[in-house]
Amino acid sequence: MHVTAIIPARFASTRLPGKPLLDILGKPMIQRVYERTALAACIQRVIVATDDERIARAVRDFGGEVCLTRPDHATGTDRLAEVARGLDCPIVVNVQGDEPLIDPRMIDAAVTPMLEDPAIAMATLKAPLETWAEFEDVNVVKVVTDREGFALYFSRAPIPWPRDRQHLPAGVTPSELGMFRHVGLYVYRRDFLLRFAELPTTDLERLEQLEQLRALEHGHRIRVVPTGLRSLGVDTAEDLERVRALLAAAVE
Template identity: 65%
Template sequence: MVVTAIIPARFASTRFPGKPLADLMGKPMIQWVYERTMQAEVVNRVIVATDDRRIYDAVQTFGGEAVMTRSDHPTGTDRLAEVASSLKCDLIVNVQGDEPLIDPAMIDAAVRPLLNDPAIAMGTLKTPIRDSRECLSPHVVKVVTDQNDFALYFSRSLIPFPRDFYEEMEANPLKVGAFKHIGLYVYRRDFLIDYPRLPSTPLERTESLEQLRALEHGYRIKVVTTDLISHGVDTPEDLDRVRGLLQSS
């Protein structure tokens, strides 16, 4: 199968304008994401999808591949679908443009179930929550899965809720058995093209989590467990943290 990774990248950001072009050890952040994605074993091609000429030019400058998209897409998935409609491939990987330390092995882990089972339309990742603050943070999305590792639900609330040992959570968050969702997605190309056309759903709107649309319309999402950690950049302070990790490595 042919696997294409697409990295959506917008210049506009409420908390961090120009984030994809922020300098990180002498390179724009989007270059770190691109180069790490290229290292994934299962990926055949990497494309940055952007609506900003500055990002497009930066990707061209470091030798990457970029495409310009419409600027009126409400979500990154819509931007992916626009690009996917012109591609000849089997699987599309959505790699977030604010993950400069993304481990290529995480991409491989998410993709392989779809390579092995043609019935799976969509896949993603989860990792155990080790910090009690993340258990309670609405900014950390949690996921619960069935016995075959298909998603049952995604939520900004703590799921599952540890009724019998909630007070112990701060001392031992791993005892809760909660998992953090990692926002890396794999789609079959045809499914991705159709996905934005699905009507928005009540749970999706309530939680403001787009992946719930797929579940509410009856599609299954394979969720692979990983112990690898991602370090997303939402603010300039996050970028300083990532810079410190690179300097100490």
């Protein structure tokens, strides 16, 4: 089954302007993301979706495929849907453009349930929460699932809250209690993605600033696949330096 990965990329960024073009050991970040995505076994095609000609030029320069989109999209999902309307593939993967260390196996893991079960319209990933600092960090999105692996809720708040946390054994970690962080990689049936982008925004989505809550509030199920693999998104200058150091160490 043909699977296309789309990488939304915008030049504007509050903390790191021009983030997709920042240099990482001789390559712009968008190229690092593109090349890692293309290594996934399930991916047949990779497209960068951007409204910025500077990013488009950089993608063409390294031989990648790019699609210029409208500049007025409110979200990355809207940009994704614009590109998907022109595709005939049944499955679309949304890979974040600031994940230069994305492990291709994470993409394969998220896509697998969609290949196995045609009833699943949307899938994503979760990874164990390793520390209580992560658990309490509002920038780390948490997810809870039902017994079949479908999302019950996503939140920036620490969920689920252990009522008797003060009585937990010393040294116990959130992961040992079955707590997970959400990994922002999404897989969609193309027809569902187009419908999802047209759904009106919802109260919880606006409150938490989490688009995936729109799907839940409208009654759609999201399959959440566990992974032990980790990536490192680049949101700050410190994140960028960590990525550079990790790649430099891997080359040595």
